[in-house]
Amino acid sequence: MRTLTLAKAGLNKLRSHQLELKASDFDDSVKPLPPGEWCFFTSTSGECWVGFVNPLIDEKFACAHVLEALPSGAVGTFSPEVFIRGRLVRAFERRRRFTGYEANARMFYGASDGLPGLLVDVFSNAAIIQINTAGIDRYRELIRPVVEELASVEGFFLDNPKYREKESLPTYSERAFPELAVQENGLRFQIRPEVLQKVGFYYDHRENRLHLMNFLGRLAKRPARALDLFSYAGAWGLSALRSGVDEAVFVDQGDFGVEVEAALRLNGLEGKGRFVRGDVFRFLDDSLKENQRFDLILCDPPAFAKSSLQKHQALDGYSKLHRKVLRMLSSGGLVAFSSCTQCVGHAEFQKNIAEAAQKEGRSLQLVYAGLQGFDHPVPSLEDRANYIKSYFYIVE
Ligand SMILES: C[S@@+](CC[C@H](N)C(=O)[O-])C[C@H]1O[C@@H](n2cnc3c(N)ncnc32)[C@H](O)[C@@H]1O
Numbered sequence: 001m002r003t004l005t006l007a008k009a010g011l012n013k014l015r016s017h018q019l020e021l022k023a024s025d026f027d028d029s030v031k032p033l034p035p036g037e038w039c040f041f042t043s044t045s046g047e048c049w050v051g052f053v054n055p056l057i058d059e060k061f062a063c064a065h066v067l068e069a070l071p072s073g074a075v076g077t078f079s080p081e082v083f084i085r086g087r088l089v090r091a092f093e094r095r096r097r098f099t100g101y102e103a104n105a106r107m108f109y110g111a112s113d114g115l116p117g118l119l120v121d122v123f124s125n126a127a128i129i130q131i132n133t134a135g136i137d138r139y140r141e142l143i144r145p146v147v148e149e150l151a152s153v154e155g156f157f158l159d160n161p162k163y164r165e166k167e168s169l170p171t172y173s174e175r176a177f178p179e180l181a182v183q184e185n186g187l188r189f190q191i192r193p194e195v196l197q198k199v200g201f202y203y204d205h206r207e208n209r210l211h212l213m214n215f216l217g218r219l220a221k222r223p224a225r226a227l228d229l230f231s232y233a234g235a236w237g238l239s240a241l242r243s244g245v246d247e248a249v250f251v252d253q254g255d256f257g258v259e260v261e262a263a264l265r266l267n268g269l270e271g272k273g274r275f276v277r278g279d280v281f282r283f284l285d286d287s288l289k290e291n292q293r294f295d296l297i298l299c300d301p302p303a304f305a306k307s308s309l310q311k312h313q314a315l316d317g318y319s320k321l322h323r324k325v326l327r328m329l330s331s332g333g334l335v336a337f338s339s340c341t342q343c344v345g346h347a348e349f350q351k352n353i354a355e356a357a358q359k360e361g362r363s364l365q366l367v368y369a370g371l372q373g374f375d376h377p378v379p380s381l382e383d384r385a386n387y388i389k390s391y392f393y394i395v396e
Contacts, residue, residue, distance in 0.1 A: 001038055001039055001040060001050075001078070001080075002033070002037065002039045002040070003039065003040045003041075003042055004026050004027075004028045004030065004039050004040070004041050004042070004053070005026065005027040005028050005041075005042055005043075005044070006021075006025065006026060006027065006041050006042065006043050007024065007025055007026055007027045009024065009025050010025030010026055010041070011043050011047075013025060014041070014047075014049055014066060014069075019051075019065065019066040019067075019111070019116075020062035020064070020065060020066070020116075021041075021051075021062060021063070021064040021066060022059065022060075022061070022062055022063060022064075023055070023059050023063050024059075025064070026041075026064075030053050030055045030063055030064070031055050032055075033053050033055050035054045035055065035056050035134040035167065035168060035169075036052055036053075036054055036133070036134030036135040036136075036137060036138045037052060037053050037135075038050065038051070038052045038080045038135060038138075039051065039052065039053055039064075040070070040075055040078075041064070041066060046072060047069070048069070048070045048072065048075060049066045049067070049068065049069050049070060050066075050067050050068055050070050050078060050083070051064055051065050051066035051067050051135075052064065052065055052067075052133070052134070052135025052136075053135070054133070054134040054135065054167055054168075056134075056167065056168040057166065057167065065111070065116040065117070065133065065135060067083070067114065067115070067116075068083075068114075080139065081139065081142055084115065084136075084139055084142060084143065084146070085142075085146055087108075087113060087114040087115050088108065088115075088120075088143070088146050088147065088150060089146075089150065090113070090114070091107055091108045091109075091113040091114075091120075092107055092150045092151075094113070094377065095107055095374070095375055097374075098374050100185070100206070101373075101374060101375055103122055103123075103124065103151070103183075104122060104123060104124060104182060104183045104184060104203075105121075105122060105203055105206075105373075105375040106119065106120070106121050106122075106203050106204070106373075106375040106376060107120045107121070107122045107127070107147075107150070107151065107375070108120035109375065109376050109377060109385065110385065111385065112376070112377045112378060112383075112385045113377070115136055116133055116135075116136070117131060117132040117133025117135070117136045117137075117167075118130075118131055118132075118133075118136045118143070119131075119132075120147055120151075121200050121201070121203065122147075122151045122153065123153070123180045123181060123182050123200060123201070124153075124180075124181040124182065124183055125153055125154075125178055125180065125181045126153050126154055126155070126156055126177065126178055126180060127147050127148065127151045127153050127154070127155040127156070128155075128156055128157075128158045128177075128180075128196075128200050129143060129144060129147055129155055129156065129157050129158070130157070130158050130159070130160055130163075131143075131157070131159070131164075131169075132160065132163040132164060132166075132167065132169075133167055134167045134168070134169055137167075137169055140157065144157070154178075156174055156175065156177050157172065157174050158174070158177075158196070159171040159172055159174070176193065177193035177196065178193070179191065179192055179193060180193070180196070180200045180201070182200070182201045182233075184201070184203065184206055184209070184235065185206060185209055185210045185213065185239065186242070187235070187238050187239065187242060187263070187267055188263070188266040188267055189201065189233050189234075189235065189238075189259065189262070189263045189266070190233075190259065190262040190263070190266065191233055191259055192258060192259070195254060195255055195256060195258075195259065201233070201235070202232060202235065202300075203373060203375055203376075204340070204372045204373055204376050204387075204388050205235070205236070205300065205338065205370075205372070205373070205388065205390060206373040206375075207370060207371070207372075207373045207374070208336070208338065208368075208370040208388075208390040209235060209236060209239040210239075211368055211370060211392075212236070212239050212240065212243070212298075212336060212392070213239050213242060213243045215334075215367065215368065215392065216240060216243035216244060216245065216296075216334075217243055217244070219334075222243070222244045222245055222246075223240070223245050223294075223295030223296035223333065223334060224245065224246045224247070224295050225245075225246065225247055225248075225249075225293075225294045225295050225296070226240040226241070226245045226247070226248040226249070226294060226295070226296040226297070226298065227248070227249050227251070227294040227296070227297045227298065227328070228240070228248055228249070228250045228251065228298045229251050229280045229283075229284075229297065229298065229299045229300070229301070229325070230251070230252055230280055230299070230300050230301045230302065231250035231251060231252045231256065231260065231275070232252060232254070232256055232259070233256055233259035233260065233263055234248075234250045234256070234259065234260040234263045234264075234273065234275075236298035236300060236336070237249075237250050237260075237273060237298060238263050238264070238267060238269065238273075240296055240298065241264075241267075241269045241272050241273065242267065242269070245295075245296060246272070247272050247273065247274075248272065248273045248274075249273070249274050249276060249294075250273060250274070250275045250276065251275075251276045251277075251278065251280050251283045252275075252277065252280075253277065253278060253279055253280070254277070255277065256275065256277075257275040257277060260273060260275040261275070280301070280321075281320070281321070281324070284321075284324040284325065284327075284328060285324070287328060288324065288327055288328060292328065293328060293329070293330040293333075294328055294329060294330065294333065295329075295330050295332075295333045295334070296333060296334050296335070297325050297328060297329055297333070297334075297335045297336070298335075298336045298338075299321065299322075299325050299335065299336065299337050299338060300336075300338040300340075300390075301317075301321060301338075301339070301340075302340070303340050303341045303342070303387075304317040304318060304339075304341045304344070305341050305343055305344070307343060308343040310343075311343050311344060314341050314343070314344055315344065315348065315352055318339065318344070318349070318352045318353075318356075319352055319355065319356055322337060322352060322353050322356035322357075323356045323359060323360055325337070326356055326357055326360045326362050326395060327360060329362075329395050331395070331396050332394065332395075332396060333394070333395055334367075334392060334393070334394055334395075335392070335393050335395055336390060336391070336392045337349075337353055337390070337391050337392075337393070338388070338389065338390040338391075339388075339389045339390075340387050340388055340389075341387070342384065342386075342387040344389075345381075346369070346381060346389055349389050349391070350366075350369075350391060353391060353393070357393075357395070362395050362396065363395070363396050364393045364394075364395055365393060365394040365395075365396075366391060366392075366393055367392050367393065367394055368390070368391065368392035369389075369390075369391055370388075370389070370390035370391070370392075371386070371388060371389070371390075372386065372387065372388035376388070
């Protein structure tokens with residue numbers, strides 16, 4: 001493995017635990033290195049870190065991911081293969097601390113688990129592996145068998161061209177996926193391979209959906225009609241039905257009618273739900289014209305901004321959505337507002353909801369504030385890997 005000498009700026013970043021470096025953070029040029037090269041990064045005072053570099057990344061952005069500080073003496077014996085295996089084993093062990101996360105979970109969550117660009121989602125019958133950095137892509141064929149051994153299911157790559165092209169990585173064709181069998185909080189789902197989105201299942205809200213079930217179970221009077229907006233396979237609405245809600249309407253623009261029907265059938269809830277394919281904003285406008293009301297609304301939209309440059313636009317989108325949802329909610333009803341927009345923080349999201357309620361003349365009682373599940377580990381609210389927010393309100 002090669003050694004790159006850190007410039008003062010790079011050294012300062014590493015000393016303050018910033019683990020992404022630009023080309024200008026090195027005294028040596030990164031240009032001659034092949035994409036994804038694993039290197040040692042050293043200071044003139046003898047400190048050493050290990051990481052990987054991709055010189056094909058635009059100079060404005062980080063081209064190096066730093067993985068770990070190495071004690072002097074470890075350099076001679078360092079092996080990327082042993083390191084990657086160790087990180088995978090540790091990540092699986094971390095999930096297995098919690099009941100409910102032994103299988104059917106995000107078993108590897110990128111930099112939070114120590115390998116930036118690697119995501120592993122495990123289902124009852126398959127593991128889906130996504131790789132978005134050149135440094136990890138080099139070890140594709142090492143990672144698959146390790147995942148298969150740890151998860152005891154077959155592993156499949158799901159290359160996402162959107163992320164891979166930033167690293168100039170090709171997209172490989174893969175053998176056909178099976179229909180995914182998913183279990184979460186005692187509920188079962190089935191997802192056809194042709195509708196698989198960038199993830200097979202949105203495990204990130206597991207704890208929030210579990211809380212929804214507990215909360216509904218504690219209400220003196222269960223809501224009768226639920227609306228699951230941006231439903232995908234129906235995980236939120238199914239959680240409500242399982243907790244005694246009478247009926248649910250699921251709305252998504254994607255082709256998920258088969259998934260929602262399968263979930264109703266697999267969980268013994270046939271006849272209690274209906275899937276509507278269409279745009280949520282239009283559905284809300286049409287239903288408001290028809291004077292429809294729901295006692296429970298579950299609102300889990302896609303990310304409204306890709307970067308903080310679009311934050312203003314995202315907040316506008318939330319504002320419109322939250323106002324329409326509040327208009328549809330019957331008095332005394334429960335709403336779960338969720339967000340996966342990373343650049344919108346908890347305080348901003350709550351403020352957006354409070355302002356929407358004020359404009360609609362509704363009063364709110366906040367009854368729950370939730371984060372992402374334990375299989376999406378983060379060290380703090382401010383961390384970049386922390387993106388999920390979920391707030392439940394009783395609305396009058
Ligand atoms: C974050 S995912 C929802 C995940 C889902 N609630 C779950 O827990 O499994 C966002 C979903 O919104 C859908 N979507 C995006 N924009 C939409 C729109 N304008 N109207 C309806 N559905 C939309 C996508 O198809 C996707 O299924």
